[in-house]
Amino acid sequence: MKKILYSIVIVFLIAGCKKENVNTTENGISGKFALGLASNLKSGKVAESDNLFVLDTIKSSRSFYFILTNVGEEDITDVLISTDNSGFKVTPSTIKTLSGTKSNNSPSLVQIISLDVVHGTRINGVGSTDLLNMGDNTCNLNIQGKTFDGKDNVSVSLKGSIKVYAKVMAVSLYQGTQPYDMTKPTGKIIGGWFDVSQMFNFNYSTNIPIVIKNIGNVRIKLIMDNFDANHTVIQNATLNPKDTLVLKLSAQNSAWAANGMIQLNSDGTIFDQKKLSLGNDGNGYFGVMYNGTYYPTPIDSTQN
Numbered sequence: 001m002k003k004i005l006y007s008i009v010i011v012f013l014i015a016g017c018k019k020e021n022v023n024t025t026e027n028g029i030s031g032k033f034a035l036g037l038a039s040n041l042k043s044g045k046v047a048e049s050d051n052l053f054v055l056d057t058i059k060s061s062r063s064f065y066f067i068l069t070n071v072g073e074e075d076i077t078d079v080l081i082s083t084d085n086s087g088f089k090v091t092p093s094t095i096k097t098l099s100g101t102k103s104n105n106s107p108s109l110v111q112i113i114s115l116d117v118v119h120g121t122r123i124n125g126v127g128s129t130d131l132l133n134m135g136d137n138t139c140n141l142n143i144q145g146k147t148f149d150g151k152d153n154v155s156v157s158l159k160g161s162i163k164v165y166a167k168v169m170a171v172s173l174y175q176g177t178q179p180y181d182m183t184k185p186t187g188k189i190i191g192g193w194f195d196v197s198q199m200f201n202f203n204y205s206t207n208i209p210i211v212i213k214n215i216g217n218v219r220i221k222l223i224m225d226n227f228d229a230n231h232t233v234i235q236n237a238t239l240n241p242k243d244t245l246v247l248k249l250s251a252q253n254s255a256w257a258a259n260g261m262i263q264l265n266s267d268g269t270i271f272d273q274k275k276l277s278l279g280n281d282g283n284g285y286f287g288v289m290y291n292g293t294y295y296p297t298p299i300d301s302t303q304n
Contacts (some may be wrong), residue, residue: 031076031100031147033158038065038112057165060270061121061129066113066160068143070098075105076145076156081113085139087132088162089116098145115141119166120270128273132166134217169266169284170216171239171276176208182275182286189287199261199277201287210247210288212262214239221265224248234260249288258290 037053055064070076079095091114099105116123119132144157173180185200204210214220224235224247235248249260264276264284276284 029073029102030149030154031070031074031098031145031156032072033076033098033143033145033156034069034071035113035141035143035158035160036067036069038067051159052161052163055117055162055164057167058117058119059167059268061119061123062117063123064115064117066115066141067110068095068098068113069110070100072100072147073102074100074148075103076100076147079143079145082142083115083139083162084142085137087118087130087137088139088141089118090114090141091116095145100147115162117164120273128278131168131270131272132164134166134168134170136163137166138163167218167266167269168216169218169220169264169269169271170214171220171264171284172213172215173202173286174211174213175204175206176211185286186289188277189289196277196279196283196285199285199287200275201289203289203291204249205291207250210249211244212239212247213244214241216266216269216271217241218266218269223263223265224260225263226260247288249290259288261285261287 053066056062068081076098077096079098081090081093081095083090092111095111097105098111117132117137118129120129121127122129139162141160141162142157143159144155146153147156148154171182173182180202182200182202186203187201188198189201212222218241220239222235222237222239222245223233225231226234237245239245247260247262249258262285263279264271266284268282271278271284276286279285
């Protein structure tokens with residue numbers, strides 16, 4: 001289970017930001033937003049562009065932290081913070097007051113903003129969530145509030161563009177050229193091999209080769225055990241993106257040689273748990289069986 005460490009960070013200087021994005025107004029006393037990546041929290045790296053934050057590559061869900069300040073003289077009130085991508089969740093979403101440099105409300109304090117990029121795992125809790133698209137994902141961080149320009153109450157806003165690259169482990173499975181629907185396994189079988197208790201199973205009934213293809217954007221280390229009493233490894237291979245591999249199954253030999261339990265290791269990269277079973281070690285698993293038979297027998301021989 002992933003442990004989350006919550007930190008309360010109070011920052012008295014803007015020096016922790018690698019770069020600031022500052023909104024502009026004509027009047028020099030109006031409140032002005034400034035947004036920077038909290039580099040002292042090791043969140044990632046900022047791009048060269050003043051309005052684009054390029055964050056680290058992610059293998060699963062991750063939080064990034066920003067520092068929001070008011071570098072104008074007047075306070076900014078009723079601050080609203082939002083994103084236009086449901087996979088990017090910001091906290092807090094509202095701030096009552098960001099004090100200005102000449103405010104009576106502790107003008108030196110700044111606000112830490114948490115941006116949770118949700119990619120396959122829950123950040124606060126257990127269980128799986130939707131995956132981001134494989135590769136680049138972007139969102140706009142919209143910040144708006146109200147300030148005083150010396151004469152009137154006016155609106156003030158700032159927009160930051162955010163980009164993150166998402167890694168995904170993904171495979172497709174074929175018998176010959178006929179694809180399996182990996183969201184609809186034949187059933188589930190008891191594991192006990194490696195570090196998985198039960199896994200999805202796919203049956204086959206002919207000697208047409210079973211082929212696996214890496215359709216993700218990470219390298220996969222594949223190990224196949226043939227279910228015998230010694231847990232004999234019958235295949236060990238590395239699949240780069242777009243690589244295919246014929247599984248070494250032989251329905252003409254013993255029942256053990258006709259069956260395989262496949263472990264997929266992508267160095268902790270998340271995958272779609274509707275298609276692969278998740279082991280306690282973070283690896284993906286599935287089984288293939290000739291005519292759906294092996295010892296012990298399946299715990300669920302029909303599709304749910």
